[in-house]
Amino acid sequence: MTLEAIRYRTGSLQILNQLLLPHQTVYDDIRSVQDAYEAIKSMKVRGAPAIAIVGCLSLAVELRAGAGGDDPVTFIRESLCHLTSARPTAVNMGRAARELMEFAENESMEKNSEQLRESVIAWIEDMLERDVNDNRKIGNYGAQHILSGVPRDSVTILTHCNTGSLATAGYGTALGVVRSLHTLGRLKRVYCTETRPYNQGSRLTAYEAVAEGIPATLITDSMAALTMREMHITAVVVGADRVVANGDTANKVGTYQLAIAAKHHGIPFYVAAPSTSCDLSLESGRDIIIEVRPPEELTSINGVPIAAPGIEVWNPAFDVTPHQLITGGIITELGVFLPSELQAALTGRLTAL
Numbered sequence: 001m002t003l004e005a006i007r008y009r010t011g012s013l014q015i016l017n018q019l020l021l022p023h024q025t026v027y028d029d030i031r032s033v034q035d036a037y038e039a040i041k042s043m044k045v046r047g048a049p050a051i052a053i054v055g056c057l058s059l060a061v062e063l064r065a066g067a068g069g070d071d072p073v074t075f076i077r078e079s080l081c082h083l084t085s086a087r088p089t090a091v092n093m094g095r096a097a098r099e100l101m102e103f104a105e106n107e108s109m110e111k112n113s114e115q116l117r118e119s120v121i122a123w124i125e126d127m128l129e130r131d132v133n134d135n136r137k138i139g140n141y142g143a144q145h146i147l148s149g150v151p152r153d154s155v156t157i158l159t160h161c162n163t164g165s166l167a168t169a170g171y172g173t174a175l176g177v178v179r180s181l182h183t184l185g186r187l188k189r190v191y192c193t194e195t196r197p198y199n200q201g202s203r204l205t206a207y208e209a210v211a212e213g214i215p216a217t218l219i220t221d222s223m224a225a226l227t228m229r230e231m232h233i234t235a236v237v238v239g240a241d242r243v244v245a246n247g248d249t250a251n252k253v254g255t256y257q258l259a260i261a262a263k264h265h266g267i268p269f270y271v272a273a274p275s276t277s278c279d280l281s282l283e284s285g286r287d288i289i290i291e292v293r294p295p296e297e298l299t300s301i302n303g304v305p306i307a308a309p310g311i312e313v314w315n316p317a318f319d320v321t322p323h324q325l326i327t328g329g330i331i332t333e334l335g336v337f338l339p340s341e342l343q344a345a346l347t348g349r350l351t352a353l
């Protein structure tokens, strides 16, 4: 069974409200671009690919109802600009916005408003299918690469945050690799970090693992180095919000320290991400804007205070892992590449073996 985080039928969109998981399964209607903006900002839906897909599908819903009237291009441009501002670190929404805008502008040269709306909707609907297909390829490539280092054994993986069906159109990226290993009968266990402050690991990854019968153990973030030393971790596999040209990778805060600990223990560290999460326009990770989220995410849980009143808080949602620490490789739908090979691979100058 695979969780359905995004329910889309032409003209209607619902998302599984991830703020209520794992205790309640509630689907919220997304009727407009503004609904999607708020759902993304408040993290009812999160995960780089899912943010872009829900954002764009909300636009498709409005276009289906005739939004934009005689000037759909302006409506599309303003909507995409608004959606891109909701969460700045994940590149997927910005990239989809750029590509979709280019497509819409080209289409507008030869189509009337109604035809333009139809072709933009079709472009957006295609995103769902493309994402699931890409994730399955990432799962297979990643599993094969990890298993090539341990030809006969079952493997133990450590992962961070949530990168599964809930964070994508389905299957997942890093968790997709775990899923593929499990399907092959070669996954001994996955350790998932709690992922403070928002607990995507304990609330969401644990929920997916339990729902799908994947052998999983939850640890706090502070147990990661100890787990690497004691639990025979074969590889660390995480997702990405943005991979830049030199391979530096922004992902959920805490990823950087996992990469340092993995290097210390000689454990391969992999980033699993579709090419839609790659941004070759930025040279290095220093150029990535890191979203800083509200202090309440640290000082309370579900509204219950857990920190000393008056304490100051710094709450960056992501950190950047330098490419030198990504020792296993970057797993994409095109294959597995070293950070130094990424640019060539994404521009078609290098193909996977």
Ligand SMILES: CSC[C@@H](O)[C@@H](O)C(=O)COP(=O)(O)O
Pocket (backbone or CB within 6 Å): 046, 047, 048, 049, 090, 160, 161, 162, 163, 164, 167, 168, 172, 173, 174, 200, 238, 239, 240, 241, 251, 252, 253, 317
């Ligand atoms: C396939 S999801 C990849 C990343 O978006 C994921 O690892 C992550 O950092 C999610 O952060 P979140 O703040 O929950 O949106």
